[in-house]
Amino acid sequence: MLTDYADRVLDVVDAIPAGRVMSYGDIAEYLAEGGPRQVGRVLASYGAGVPWWRVIHADGTPAPGHDLAALAHYQEEGTPLRSAQPPVRVDMRHARWPGPDPQQAS
DNA sequence: GTGCTGACACAGG
């Protein structure tokens, strides 16, 4: 099975609504555990199965090598973009999502 | 145990 930490990370990523994004640091901060690198490592290893494209750098740039795929999803979900062309940059100012509400979460 | 690497963040040039 996956580690509890990875499980929590994947759970949060999976909870990110369309048109919204969270930075690696934001997730780490929300979980108050590990660090941005751990979040990135988890997505790199177990990212399949969750909307990894909704997880990007603090700058608003998607993961290296997957920026094109991420861009396609952004246009599909209507994510606010500052640059619709590489370097792809998401409008963090409005697209940033604080995280799942403990109450709203089932 | 030691050292390198990585889907990061931040500051500086």
Add this chain to the structure above:
DNA sequence: ACCTGTGCCAGCA
């Protein structure tokens, strides 16, 4: 916008 250096934490040879 780009690259470099430093700090952080975990996995792997």
